[in-house]
Amino acid sequence: MRAYTHEQVYRLALQCAPSLTWRQQRALLDAYGTAEAVLTRMDAGVEEIAGEKAARELREIRRKGARQLIQRLEDCGARMCYPEDGDYPALLREIADPPHALFLRGTPAADEKSVAVVGSRRDTRYGRTQAFNIAKGLAQAGVTVVSGLARGIDTAAHEGALAGGGRTVAVLGNGIDSVYPEENGDLARRIIDAGGAVITEFPFGAEPRAFRFPIRNRIISGICAATLLIEGHAQSGTMITAGCAAEQGREVFALPGQVDAPGSAAPLALLRDGARICTCAQDILEDMGWTPRQERAEKAPSPEERLKGLSGFRRRIAELMLEEPRRFEELAEETGISTEELSAELTLMELDGLVEPRAGRIYALKQ
Numbered sequence: 001m002r003a004y005t006h007e008q009v010y011r012l013a014l015q016c017a018p019s020l021t022w023r024q025q026r027a028l029l030d031a032y033g034t035a036e037a038v039l040t041r042m043d044a045g046v047e048e049i050a051g052e053k054a055a056r057e058l059r060e061i062r063r064k065g066a067r068q069l070i071q072r073l074e075d076c077g078a079r080m081c082y083p084e085d086g087d088y089p090a091l092l093r094e095i096a097d098p099p100h101a102l103f104l105r106g107t108p109a110a111d112e113k114s115v116a117v118v119g120s121r122r123d124t125r126y127g128r129t130q131a132f133n134i135a136k137g138l139a140q141a142g143v144t145v146v147s148g149l150a151r152g153i154d155t156a157a158h159e160g161a162l163a164g165g166g167r168t169v170a171v172l173g174n175g176i177d178s179v180y181p182e183e184n185g186d187l188a189r190r191i192i193d194a195g196g197a198v199i200t201e202f203p204f205g206a207e208p209r210a211f212r213f214p215i216r217n218r219i220i221s222g223i224c225a226a227t228l229l230i231e232g233h234a235q236s237g238t239m240i241t242a243g244c245a246a247e248q249g250r251e252v253f254a255l256p257g258q259v260d261a262p263g264s265a266a267p268l269a270l271l272r273d274g275a276r277i278c279t280c281a282q283d284i285l286e287d288m289g290w291t292p293r294q295e296r297a298e299k300a301p302s303p304e305e306r307l308k309g310l311s312g313f314r315r316r317i318a319e320l321m322l323e324e325p326r327r328f329e330e331l332a333e334e335t336g337i338s339t340e341e342l343s344a345e346l347t348l349m350e351l352d353g354l355v356e357p358r359a360g361r362i363y364a365l366k367q
Contacts, residue, residue: 024051091223120238129156131157136161140281147169167195201216213237222244307319314345322365
């Protein structure tokens with residue numbers, strides 16, 4: 001466990017007052033010069049700036065002793081990371097409101113070659129598959145993938161990065177001493193074991209309340225050079241992350257989806273407003289200048305080539321999907337086979353890499 005300066009211990013104490021906002025911390029440090037002066041004096045000026053509740057929390061921390069917080073860090077296998085430290089994310093220092101301190105489990109938080117991959121918790125199979133594949137491709141190219149460890153797209157992005165043998169960073173909307181959602185506890189451990197990190201600015205015991213996630217989102221975009229939005233509804237919280245990225249002067253990418261799908265509303269809105277289009281990891285790598293722009297090596301096969309070697313029901317099913325994806329009911333009606341036979345045939349075609357299922361029992365030829 002690292003050693004902390006006297007002042008850093010007091011700054012940890014400020015960070016551990018649940019009701020103390022970033023702006024209030026900044027105002028206290030500007031007014032008193034150091035965190036030690038704030039905790040030592042605890043006069044009327046502190047309460048005037050911080051408010052009665054936060055001042056009461058700071059007095060309780062002082063009563064117990066700031067050093068006991070170091071023990072709590074050690075107990076949960078975490079450490080603190082400050083802006084003056086070499087392992088504090090360089091890009092995060094550049095935003096308007098960087099955290100005064102980060103709680104960190106794992107290795108240093110992120111590289112300058114990093115991309116945030118975010119999206120809806122109510123993901124579709126299409127969005128989940130694309131998030132996994134794009135994150136995997138980025139990781140294989142040496143790019144750090146950052147997300148929020150939430151259900152849905154976030155989970156798929158972290159899993160994709162791990163499958164690509166790369167680093168991924170999870171930014172929590174709760175305290176460092178717990179994982180939310182609980183079922184992602186194993187994923188968090190695998191992220192750390194693979195050389196990644198789990199980070200947060202929220203103190204011990206901070207619960208994953210709704211108001212904390214927008215605050216967390218500025219960190220997700222802030223430690224990255226670019227943000228990719230996979231899926232999200234019109235009022236999705238992922239739009240906050242994209243907005244933060246734009247305000248921070250970072251590139252914003254969006255994955256196009258079906259125009260009438262609810263989850264396509266957010267990415268299509270971003271594309272309409274000038275976000276870069278992303279259909280694969282290579283799009284990001286080229287647009288960010290991380291790999292030479294290159295011709296797409298493989299020419300798309302003709303319809304005849306795609307059907308080569310297929311026969312019987314399998315060929316008929318594929319022919320129906322040549323021009324556009326089809327619903328299961330349409331395939332059953334037009335092929336004339338039973339739903340049980342069709343379901344079995346589609347499963348086999350999916351396993352052979354010929355077909356991919358999408359939301360709403362829609363099937364398409366795999367690209």
